[in-house]
Amino acid sequence: MSESVLKTEKLTKIFTMGKRKISALSGVNLQVNKGEFIAIMGPSGSGKTTLLNVLGCLDTPTDGMMTLNGIDVTKLSEKKLYSIRRNEIGFIFQTFNLFPYLNARENVELPMECTKKSKSERGKRSRELLEMVGLSGREEHRPHRLSAGEQQRVAIARALANNPAIVLADEPTGNLDTENKHEIVRLLGRLNINQGTTIIMVTHDSQIASHTERILFLSDGKITKEKQGLHLVKKKLMCPYCGSRIQLSDARCPSCKKRL
Amino acid sequence: MKVNHVGALTRAVRNVSRRKMRALLVVIALGFSMAIMISIPAGIIANQEATQSMTENFSNTMSNMQEEINKTATLIECQTSSGRGMSSSTPSDMPFGMPPSGFGQEEVFVNETVVEEIRSIEGVKDVVPFLEKSSNETTSETINGPGGRTFTINRPLYTITGLPLNSSFIDSYSVLPTNITTGRNLREGDSGVVLMSLNLTEYFGVVIGDKVKINGESFTLVGVYDSPNQGRMETRTAYMNLSDAQTVTGQTGNVSRLDVYAENVTSVDGIADIIEAAYSELYVTTYKDRLTNLENMQEMYTQTLTNAESTLDQTQTVATQEIGIAVVATSLIVFFVMLYTVRERTKEIGTFKAIGFSNWNVMSQFMLEGVLMSVMAGIIGIAIGYIAAPIFSSLLLPHINLFGGSSRTRFQPTFGSANPESLTSGAAATLNPQLILLAFGAALLLGAIGSLYPAWRAAKIKPAEAMRYE
Numbered sequence: 001m002s003e004s005v006l007k008t009e010k011l012t013k014i015f016t017m018g019k020r021k022i023s024a025l026s027g028v029n030l031q032v033n034k035g036e037f038i039a040i041m042g043p044s045g046s047g048k049t050t051l052l053n054v055l056g057c058l059d060t061p062t063d064g065m066m067t068l069n070g071i072d073v074t075k076l077s078e079k080k081l082y083s084i085r086r087n088e089i090g091f092i093f094q095t096f097n098l099f100p101y102l103n104a105r106e107n108v109e110l111p112m113e114c115t116k117k118s119k120s121e122r123g124k125r126s127r128e129l130l131e132m133v134g135l136s137g138r139e140e141h142r143p144h145r146l147s148a149g150e151q152q153r154v155a156i157a158r159a160l161a162n163n164p165a166i167v168l169a170d171e172p173t174g175n176l177d178t179e180n181k182h183e184i185v186r187l188l189g190r191l192n193i194n195q196g197t198t199i200i201m202v203t204h205d206s207q208i209a210s211h212t213e214r215i216l217f218l219s220d221g222k223i224t225k226e227k228q229g230l231h232l233v234k235k236k237l238m239c240p241y242c243g244s245r246i247q248l249s250d251a252r253c254p255s256c257k258k259r260l
Numbered sequence: 261m262k263v264n265h266v267g268a269l270t271r272a273v274r275n276v277s278r279r280k281m282r283a284l285l286v287v288i289a290l291g292f293s294m295a296i297m298i299s300i301p302a303g304i305i306a307n308q309e310a311t312q313s314m315t316e317n318f319s320n321t322m323s324n325m326q327e328e329i330n331k332t333a334t335l336i337e338c339q340t341s342s343g344r345g346m347s348s349s350t351p352s353d354m355p356f357g358m359p360p361s362g363f364g365q366e367e368v369f370v371n372e373t374v375v376e377e378i379r380s381i382e383g384v385k386d387v388v389p390f391l392e393k394s395s396n397e398t399t400s401e402t403i404n405g406p407g408g409r410t411f412t413i414n415r416p417l418y419t420i421t422g423l424p425l426n427s428s429f430i431d432s433y434s435v436l437p438t439n440i441t442t443g444r445n446l447r448e449g450d451s452g453v454v455l456m457s458l459n460l461t462e463y464f465g466v467v468i469g470d471k472v473k474i475n476g477e478s479f480t481l482v483g484v485y486d487s488p489n490q491g492r493m494e495t496r497t498a499y500m501n502l503s504d505a506q507t508v509t510g511q512t513g514n515v516s517r518l519d520v521y522a523e524n525v526t527s528v529d530g531i532a533d534i535i536e537a538a539y540s541e542l543y544v545t546t547y548k549d550r551l552t553n554l555e556n557m558q559e560m561y562t563q564t565l566t567n568a569e570s571t572l573d574q575t576q577t578v579a580t581q582e583i584g585i586a587v588v589a590t591s592l593i594v595f596f597v598m599l600y601t602v603r604e605r606t607k608e609i610g611t612f613k614a615i616g617f618s619n620w621n622v623m624s625q626f627m628l629e630g631v632l633m634s635v636m637a638g639i640i641g642i643a644i645g646y647i648a649a650p651i652f653s654s655l656l657l658p659h660i661n662l663f664g665g666s667s668r669t670r671f672q673p674t675f676g677s678a679n680p681e682s683l684t685s686g687a688a689a690t691l692n693p694q695l696i697l698l699a700f701g702a703a704l705l706l707g708a709i710g711s712l713y714p715a716w717r718a719a720k721i722k723p724a725e726a727m728r729y730e
Binding site for chain 1: 613616722
């Protein structure tokens with residue numbers, strides 16, 4: 001049995017808009033194990049983003065229980081929550097949310113600023129991360145000089161800066177073209193396999209979702225369905241379509257030529 | 261939890277410089293506000309200093325005059341009406357400009373036989389006769405009157421003063437000018453030579469040894485003395501031997517003034533009475549008259565000072581209000597600009613929080629930006645103030661009229677060497693290091709105060725809501 005990183009029970013979130021109460025989450029039960037790569041799918045307004053915000057401690061649930069590495073985060077003070085967000089959670093956004101006045105390296109270093117890491121350690125770590133996402137040599141470029149795909153890679157490197165227990169990605173491919181979409185999801189897959197990073201990704205693109213190992217369907221604030229993705233097979237370095245051997249870096253299967 | 265402040269500062273600098281035009285406009289607006297904030301105290305300081313220096317000048321003048329009166333206690337001045345206002349004992353210390361002789365008055369002379377008659381009065385030690393007469397040459401001059409009005413007047417170019425160059429007089433009494441700048445003073449036996457005031461030699465364009473024409477007669481310039489400014493109308497004088505003066509003025513055997521020295525102070529009043537009774541054409545003044553004069557002057561000065569001080573008080577009230585407005589304006593500019601910045605960057609704030617920045621980290625980031633902008637403005641303000649402090653303070657502060665009612669006298673009194681025009685507010689306003697330091701402190705403080713609420717708002721933004729904000 002794998003170790004549980006994140007666990008929720010009857011997670012509820014109700015927004016009050018004037019006199020109207022809108023139930024965004026109505027009892028989400030979820031368990032995420034260490035090293036899992038999960039996709040959350042669902043139509044607009046199904047509560048995907050709300051769930052991700054609550055999981056990322058950006059928002060507090062109205063009711064229910066949530067533990068992160070065994071700690072009940074619903075009862076934590078604001079001050080403890082910063083520390084959780086800084087050290088345990090990495091966020092990836094649809095719109096990248098890079099700081100335009102900072103270069104790639106500085107953007108990646110930013111989450112480390114509030115930690116005990118020295119300046120040189122931060123520099124070393126950010127260079128390693130940028131290399132890992134394939135942006136060696138682009139460290140000093142500001143976001144406006146990077147393509148959309150490159151910007152999202154910087155954002156991924158930033159999310160990994162403090163070695164978080166879990167990475168939460170909100171529609172990370174939503175603003176990208178087909179080629180870059182696959183690049184990014186493959187990158188997330190590689191990180192999951194190589195680094196053992198636990199990833200939860202919200203998407204409404206079923207093709208992208210299929211690259212994960214578990215797909216959860218959210219509807220009216222509840223998980224209604226769960227499906228297996230292709231990622232588990234890929235983890236064994238096998239093509240999920242024809243079963244032949246593949247490399248992690250392969251964009252297409254060498255034998256059946258299908259996009260991995 | 262420790263923030264890397266260098267990183268935060270770098271971010272603040274880059275953020276402010278990201279929108280260059282906006283930053284420039286804001287900084288200039290703030291800069292002007294700060295320039296006003298420091299120019300006004302500069303103006304106030306300048307006014308205080310001017311008033312103080314006026315007070316010092318006057319008390320110096322007063323004590324000099326007092327000393328002079330004490331020294332010349334035995335002197336009885338006897339002047340024909342033409343000589344009034346030109347007494348030899350006071351001109352150099354006379355703080356109030358008086359019309360020079362010959363201006364609007366008929367010149368009157370007495371025969372020098374009176375010298376011997378007065379000398380024979382009991383108790384008289386010495387009598388020194390003078391002949392003072394206006395030159396034939398005249399000049400047209402424009403003088404500044406009260407309330408900015410100007411007057412054009414015709415007056416004699418200079419005064420010819422003749423006195424017996426007798427070494428016993430020259431050595432015992434101060435009958436000749438003392439502050440010789442070039443050449444030498446007159447001495448016994450001099451004839452055909454002249455001692456001139458500096459302004460007169462400048463007018464003629466002559467130097468020591470040059471020949472100069474006085475009423476058509478040629479004289480050699482042997483010495484130049486500097487006469488202190490006696491107000492708006494400078495006194496120009498040519499000193500010479502009495503008989504030379506009598507010749508060139510056509511007043512052979514005549515004198516216009518007698519300095520009578522008593523044996524002792526107690527006999528002064530008696531002698532003065534005798535002279536006054538015997539010679540109606542002579543106007544007699546003793547140390548008592550001179551003391552009364554001094555007292556009047558003192559009173560007039562006190563009145564002036566009271567006026568100046570009350571205006572200064574009024575100026576300070578206005579200044580306090582104006583500084584208050586500038587302070588509020590500066591804080592408000594920072595406030596609104598930062599509030600706008602926070603609204604504009606809501607999503608960025610959300611990102612900051614999502615990657616683990618605390619409320620305090622976010623708040624200090626925005627406060628730092630506000631303070632940075634305000635400090636930049638402070639530097640600009642100091643630069644503007646450095647150049648424009650006099651303009652700002654003269655525009656914004658009421659002008660001090662040190663002389664109260666302007667129609668009081670036709671000739672505006674002048675204290676010492678201070679020119680009344682230079683005593684308008686802020687004319688001499690300059691920034692001193694303390695003011696510059698103060699401006700810097702104010703910039704820091706107002707930047708912090710102005711950005712406090714916007715930064716607090718930024719810190720309080722809920723990250724989940726901020727992420728939805730586009």
